[in-house]
Amino acid sequence: MQIRIGQGYDVHAIADGLPMWLGGIQLPSDKGFVAHSDGDVAIHALCDALLGAAALGDIGLHFPDSSPQWKDADSKGLLRRVVEMLSKEGWKVGNADITIALQAPKLRPYIDEMRSVLAPILGVPVDAVSVKATTTEHLGFVGRGEGCEVWAVVLIEKD
Ligand code: MG
Secondary structure, three states: OEEEEEEEEEEEEEEEOOOEEEOOEEEOOOEEEOOOOOOOHHHHHHHHHHHHHOOOOOHHHHOOOOOHHHOOOOHHHHHHHHHHHHHHOOOEEEEEEEEEEOOOOOOHHHHHHHHHHHHHHHOOOHHHEEEEEEOOOOOHHHHOOOEEEEEEEEEEEEO
8 A cells, every 4th residue: 555645834814804714614703814715724734735645736726716716615525526636546535634824813712623624535534533623822924814834744554
């Protein structure tokens, strides 16, 4: 069996009056992420981790923000397409570990829902999807509430 690791990283700015999509769900917030798509920064980092593991480029290559096709796109659809791309090359997902840095809202109540939304798209059991959240103690752009930063790591496997 072949095993590969991939890591992904993404940042989106926060602005008033936008829906806040994160980890595949909409959070109750009067602010959201500035983006061409729905701005789900966690899914974007996850897509890049998967693409990186398979050496298939990055999310900007496959879903350019210059394309009207991806305007306001549901990032879960992008993730499905990425999983399909890997599947065509014989890869399946082993596990995913996501770390979200966001000052507010506090994410603890939403973590399990994110995991249960992401797991079936990845084709893995919920216990193979970890979502962790941290603030940055009011330091930096995350701490000032100006943006959200996400890191994702995945393993992929091929028989
Ligand atoms: Mg992004």
